Amino acid sequence: MSDKITLYNTLTRQKETFKPINPKSIGMYVCGPTVYGDAHLGHAKSYVSFDLIYRYLAHVYPKVKYVQNITDVGHLTDDADEGDDKISKQSRLEKVDPMAVVEKYMYNYFRDMDALNVLRPNISPRPSGHIPEQIEAIQTLIEKGYAYEANGSVYFDVTKYNKEHDYGKLSGRKVEEMMDGAANRTLNAQSEKRTPLDFALWKKADESHLMKWNSPWGSGYPGWHIECTVMSQKYLGENFDIHGGGLENAFPHHECEIAQAEANTDKQFANYWLHNNMVTINGQKMGKSLGNGIFCNELFTGDNYQLTQAYSPMTVRFFILQSHYRSTLDFSNEALGAAEKGLKRLSKAIQQLDSIKSGDKSTVNVADLKDKLYAAMNDDFNSPIAIAHLFEAAKWINNLLDEQETLSDSDLTTFKSIVNTFFFDILGLTIEFDTTANSADNSAVNALMDLVLEFRASAKENKNYAMADQIRDRLKALNIQIKDGKEGAKWEYEN
């Protein structure tokens, strides 16, 4: 059941059965962030999505090698191939070294991703530590005639490449059409390039440039796309299973990665290309330049003009997982609030799994639930469907506790295992607040609460409802909720 993963491959524009190069070890590369600012909700969606994919692959296959770069060599801020890169710009703004900018935001990135329970990649390579490898790759491209030097910079020759390969195969573009478009848009600033479509492999650095390295072509810095080609191949091989990234990077970034890799090796680069969609806010893309971005830490604290409250990291994660990774996700306070409530309900049910007692026979079909959960994840990692089935499981848990339903001993074992596996391991959710009293940790609290509930019960027996309500209200003020039921009152922490 779990060996039939289908995934949507951007390269072929259809769902395909996933066939690993080596089932004993899957290779996956995902484009990571350029660390010149804090992670925002869009980053969260992207990396939670790939975390889901990574977790599921790791669940199904014995080993997944997950590589995600941390870009610490800034790309240029505009298309004119001139001026500052993003990191240098930020370093001038903050009046610190570019590498200090990188350190700061890299740590912030991991801090936010840790909060979202995003597992760290096995390798987080940084391009500044792979300058020799990048230079080597560029030299090979020059030797093979796919790149040319011009005034201390090196460019990739798209025209030449497209004669033997298909430039545009990932994003469905045609070189001729793009040439026409480029001509219309009068991109005439790049006089060093032979055609507007050519892209930089190495850029000459002027005196004021802060991040630069020596190279056969003089002092400079690597181009926009070469780092991902080089670092993915270094750690995963020339041909590897999965390359992921944001949809907006399909062109030109990923297209250029493919061109560089396949020009150099004459082998297929990544077999499967996965692209996640973006977060919209009021139907519009959340983006840096639009000023409508919400940082992860703002979500967690509620400190953003677009937020009516704070949302916990797990609420954000759950919100993201409730939509498919290839769909856009529309942000709103209402939607996040709904996710918060839903997660709370699901969490409460799952916390009570261990309180279920087995019965003589099973009145619900656990094997079917298991099949449905796997089927959902096998179908292009459809977490919304998986979550829908977990809500079904939550309903069962409540009914089992009420003894409206029963499970045999072996079915109960399977049920617990499958629900825990999907909630904690595959969806990567955690219980953020402990609503149940833990006897081992809180025996005194439990005893006290038993006492309080006893007093309240006797107050109710004597029809002293004022007293009973006062106890309830005072406890509520302490974030303790009384739950009256058929067999007396229970309590739990609110949150």
Add this chain to the structure above:
RNA sequence: GGUCUCGUGGCCGAGUGGCUAGGCAGUGGUCUGCAAAACCAUCCACAGCGGUUCGAAUCCGCUCGAGACCUCCA
């Protein structure tokens, strides 16, 4: 201008030809001294027009609307 994607009930969001998505909100009920919680039941839908089909939210065409990429962005 070119390439592409999308339009599902009050909100979010699955679903690609026939079978309940799910969550949140709403309504009715069980329970309760009252509430809360929990559970059960339930209302509200597939942008519009046409076509294919025994049958379409699902395929095709057109119209309207929204968005993305083509320039940094997950």
